[in-house]
Amino acid sequence: MFRADDGRFGVVDHTGEERRYDAVLATCQSWLLTTQVEVEEELLSQDLWMALDRTRYMQSAKTFVMVDRPFWRDVDPETGREAMSMTLTDRLTRGTYLFDDGPDRPGVICLSYSWMSDALKMLPHPVQRRVDLALDALSRIYPDVDIRSHVVGEPITVSWENDPYFLGAFKGALPGHYRYNERMYSHFVQRDLPESERGIFLAGDDISFTPAWAEGAVQTALNAVWGIMTHFGGRSAPENPGPGDVFDELRPVRLPD
Numbered sequence: 001m002f003r004a005d006d007g008r009f010g011v012v013d014h015t016g017e018e019r020r021y022d023a024v025l026a027t028c029q030s031w032l033l034t035t036q037v038e039v040e041e042e043l044l045s046q047d048l049w050m051a052l053d054r055t056r057y058m059q060s061a062k063t064f065v066m067v068d069r070p071f072w073r074d075v076d077p078e079t080g081r082e083a084m085s086m087t088l089t090d091r092l093t094r095g096t097y098l099f100d101d102g103p104d105r106p107g108v109i110c111l112s113y114s115w116m117s118d119a120l121k122m123l124p125h126p127v128q129r130r131v132d133l134a135l136d137a138l139s140r141i142y143p144d145v146d147i148r149s150h151v152v153g154e155p156i157t158v159s160w161e162n163d164p165y166f167l168g169a170f171k172g173a174l175p176g177h178y179r180y181n182e183r184m185y186s187h188f189v190q191r192d193l194p195e196s197e198r199g200i201f202l203a204g205d206d207i208s209f210t211p212a213w214a215e216g217a218v219q220t221a222l223n224a225v226w227g228i229m230t231h232f233g234g235r236s237a238p239e240n241p242g243p244g245d246v247f248d249e250l251r252p253v254r255l256p257d
Contacts, residue, residue: 204221
């Protein structure tokens with residue numbers, strides 16, 4: 001992505017064809033702007049590049065299996081309760097989630113949803129080994145439930161940190177990173193930026209002040225929409241001001257460098 005001679009953004013797609021745009025909204029993980037997308041450095045300030053590059057992403061792993069039916073709803077005659085439920089544990093699986101589409105239809109189990117060090121324990125293992133590890137851990141929690149006998153189809157697993165188009169599942173806000181968060185979050189208000197840095201907008205979980213929650217990502221998207229509207233000369237209705245219109249009043253505190 002680069003600034004073309006006519007002042008617009010030049011973007012070359014995967015086929016090698018160049019397209020021109022008056023504004024660009026980037027919603028990918030910020031690390032991808034230096035690893036998967038070739039971006040002209042002059043489009044962003046060095047302070048913002050530093051913030052984007054120092055964003056910390058959390059490792060995360062999930063393993064899914066399809067089952068023949070939602071057997072977890074079978075009632076245990078001894079307890080009078082369903083055989084299984086959503087399970088949060090200190091064991092290897094951490095989080096196990098159950099999805100069904102009716103009593104006589106196949107269901108899905110997220111055997112394991114883990115983060116950080118627990119996700120790294122899964123990283124070197126192929127999918128079947130991950131399934132075996134998860135089923136072994138769950139058999140200790142539910143010794144009377146034969147989960148394995150209900151599994152059908154091929155399991156699916158994902159480690160976001162090992163995916164070249166993600167490099168991590170979501171942002172983790174670390175101590176000392178406030179100034180970086182403020183730079184990224186505030187970038188949608190571009191009135192004080194040099195002309196060469198205007199017109200490219202950022203949104204997503206890693207731009208948010210509340211990472212790992214959908215609400216934060218949505219908020220940055222709404223901010224970017226306001227920024228793009230303003231970039232094209234639009235304005236919010238006076239009775240319904242946009243986020244940039246009240247930015248001076250509500251903006252995050254800017255710390256001195």
